[in-house]
């Protein structure tokens with residue numbers, strides 16, 4: 001009997017059937033003004049409120065018939081296997097630069113003695129020095145050098161943006177290579193989940209990209225435009241070479257995918273990923289931040305040699321989409337109603353970061369009133385969620401979700 005893959009994403013807009021989320025936890029309570037920049041935050045969210053907002057987001061998805069999986073629960077499940085538990089803890093400690101093998105060994109034993117739920121929490125929220133029992137030992141040089149630094153294991157406050165560490169295309173998965181060290185461990189853990197959690201059925205779900213690659217790529221840049229065309233932002237976070245490697249893997253192992261559009265956007269934090277300025281919301285409708293429209297370049301990648309795809313510069317974004325999707329016309333709906341100032345303010349609060357849950361139906365933050373009304377005027381059903389605290393990490397509903405299964409359209 002042949003095994004059917006669980007993962008299936010052949011579009012941006014097919015009815016969302018299963019999604020991976022992470023409810024913000026203690027890792028957010030470890031953000032301090034001193035480390036905000038390094039941890040990719042601009043502000044400190046209020047965790048209790050943030051968790052309430054996140055629960056409502058998950059409820060909206062469930063009410064629309066989508067199954068919600070949580071990252072920490074999948075992690076807890078794979079930690080039940082002792083070998084997996086030991087190996088993951090060792091790998092995590094290896095990248096933490098503890099700098100003293102004896103101490104690393106003591107920390108490892110300390111973690112191994114915890115329950116699966118506690119270990120999952122440490123792997124996500126980090127290990128603060130204060131949460132580690134004082135033990136009698138002679139200090140080594142690194143203890144003095146890093147005396148001021150509060151963590152043995154850093155927190156992962158960006159994990160609730162599950163969009164970025166991974167992405168499903170077709171029946172396969174990318175485990176991304178993140179641009180910044182602040183998010184590296186997110187992908188290491190996802191790689192273990194793919195490898196050991198039965199939900200992912202890795203034997204029938206290829207790995208399109210691995211986090212060990214030196215070329216960075218993040219999920220916020222990846223849009224599955226159709227079963228034949230994938231768009232990938234070339235951005236502050238995603239490198240040109242990663243796009244070529246991904247394209248070649250898709251062309252050689254997925255018989256449906258014929259084309260990758262590389263969409264170059266300015267390399268700057270405010271538009272860190274393509275989905276912060278551009279998302280697909282219906283068969284022929286997209287929303288776009290008007291401040292970026294003239295700064296975009298599009299390149300078509302098609303199969304060529306074993307190592308490099310064929311690259312062809314294309315025209316405007318609108319014409320490239322029309323041509324690639326073989327549509328008679330498409331609409332680019334400007335966020336902020338096309339007004340420069342409103343659009344810039346609402347883009348900062350992720351107005352263009354819509355999550356399509358069915359063709360023409362999107363989840364957005366309620367605070368982006370002008371953009372939401374503009375979408376409605378264009379016939380889109382807008383399902384609003386509150387996100388005053390969630391938004392402080394600089395991501396919207398699309399960033400906070402990793403679709404695992406969408407209905408084919």
Ligand SMILES: NC(=O)NCCC[C@H](N)C(=O)O
Pocket residue numbers: 039040041158161163164219220221272273275276393394395396398399
């Ligand atoms: N796809 C997205 O745009 N994700 C938002 C990620 C925000 C996070 N603070 C980061 O800088 O990586």
